[in-house]
Amino acid sequence: MTATETRIGRITLKNPVICGSGEHVMTEAGLKSALAAGVGAVVAKSVNETQAAKDQLDRTNYALLDGDWNRLKWDFSAPRNATLACRSGLQTMDFDAWVEITARLDADAAKTDQYVIGSIILADLDAAVDMAKQIEAAGIRVLEFNIGTPYGDEAAGVVSTERATARVTEIIKAVCATVTIPVWAKITGQSENVAALAQAARDGGAEAVVLMGRFLGMIPELDTQAPLLGTNLGTGGGWALPMTCYWLSKSRAHLGPDAPLVGMNGVRSGEDVLRLMLAGAHAVEISSAVWTNGFGVLADAVKTVDDYLSDRGDTATGIIGRAADQVMPFGALPQQPGYWEKFAPPGAI
Numbered sequence: 001m002t003a004t005e006t007r008i009g010r011i012t013l014k015n016p017v018i019c020g021s022g023e024h025v026m027t028e029a030g031l032k033s034a035l036a037a038g039v040g041a042v043v044a045k046s047v048n049e050t051q052a053a054k055d056q057l058d059r060t061n062y063a064l065l066d067g068d069w070n071r072l073k074w075d076f077s078a079p080r081n082a083t084l085a086c087r088s089g090l091q092t093m094d095f096d097a098w099v100e101i102t103a104r105l106d107a108d109a110a111k112t113d114q115y116v117i118g119s120i121i122l123a124d125l126d127a128a129v130d131m132a133k134q135i136e137a138a139g140i141r142v143l144e145f146n147i148g149t150p151y152g153d154e155a156a157g158v159v160s161t162e163r164a165t166a167r168v169t170e171i172i173k174a175v176c177a178t179v180t181i182p183v184w185a186k187i188t189g190q191s192e193n194v195a196a197l198a199q200a201a202r203d204g205g206a207e208a209v210v211l212m213g214r215f216l217g218m219i220p221e222l223d224t225q226a227p228l229l230g231t232n233l234g235t236g237g238g239w240a241l242p243m244t245c246y247w248l249s250k251s252r253a254h255l256g257p258d259a260p261l262v263g264m265n266g267v268r269s270g271e272d273v274l275r276l277m278l279a280g281a282h283a284v285e286i287s288s289a290v291w292t293n294g295f296g297v298l299a300d301a302v303k304t305v306d307d308y309l310s311d312r313g314d315t316a317t318g319i320i321g322r323a324a325d326q327v328m329p330f331g332a333l334p335q336q337p338g339y340w341e342k343f344a345p346p347g348a349i
């Protein structure tokens with residue numbers, strides 16, 4: 001293993017930076033740009049069998065907001081603390097054409113030790129199983145199966161936000177029983193127990209668990225007194241990183257250090273990739289930051305991870321979970337009577 005290599009079940013990634021799925025990888029050009037940035041893998045824009053999911057893409061809209069919830073310009077230089085609020089749809093391309101492109105680029109990517117990963121978002125389970133078979137038959141080496149989009153409650157039957165552990169196991173089992181390629185289960189963050197969902201996905205045979213999906217939000221605008229972009233929105237930002245790290249660390253404690261976890265949600269830089277790895281991620285996906293700031297974000301992240309590891313004489317596999325494994329229970333922390341007063345605002349004491 002080189003210093004930056006990381007293992008996700010049966011596969012080795014040359015570095016832990018993965019370009020996550022989204023509109024930036026809708027096209028062959030986008031997938032190639034992600035590969036050219038030097039990532040270990042890129043996940044293609046997701047497909048499913050419904051026309052409604054395709055139609056949603058023609059209803060997409062995106063807003064970037066600053067810390068005061070005011071709109072920012074869309075100029076590909078979003079500050080790292082910007083919030084991205086949007087609604088999204090799925091790949092509009094014909095499924096066969098999508099499979100052909102993904103398989104061809106994955107075969108090319110193998111020559112540079114990279115992966116182009118296929119991605120299905122669950123609508124109907126039988127249809128997902130059928131698509132998984134075709135993805136494997138085309139030679140695509142890894143499948144990411146997203147059962148935890150933020151939009152399930154807004155678009156029932158079109159995409160899914162699976163929150164019941166028994167159902168998660170059943171869904172993942174159905175796909176894993178059909179294909180032999182690694183299946184990575186991408187699960188929601190909108191759960192009271194993401195670690196239990198991760199366990200459920202592993203019980204179903206998922207080789208890795210990708211956690212976690214974004215949250216639904218609604219942002220009233222003061223001038224129009226209407227919801228931003230007219231509706232409920234998938235909402236994300238750098239502010240999500242602590243929650244992602246929390247659930248990575250909980251999932252690691254629950255599943256053990258060998259269960260491959262892929263972290264995502266809130267990553268805006270290479271430093272953030274490292275933070276998620278210290279929390280337990282074996283590899284890390286970046287999505288919104290590529291959409292808002294371009295493919296250079298990925299190249300920068302690969303370099304930052306490389307520099308950090310070589311400066312410290314560390315390895316990617318060595319740092320996985322290092323912070324998570326030092327989390328102390330509250331009761332084990334030293335008592336400091338009256339210490340809280342140092343933090344109290346004027347007038348409180």
Ligand SMILES: Cc1cc2nc3c(=O)[nH]c(=O)nc-3n(C[C@H](O)[C@H](O)[C@H](O)COP(=O)(O)O)c2cc1C
Pocket residue numbers: 020021022023045046047084086088089090091119121146186212213214236237264265266267285286287288289291
């Ligand atoms: C505009 C947009 C489109 C997305 N499309 C997909 C998709 O097709 N499939 C999928 O699995 N996730 C999709 N996602 C979710 C991202 O892959 C990712 O899970 C999420 O945005 C959190 O990571 P981030 O903070 O790096 O963006 C999309 C996200 C955004 C913002």
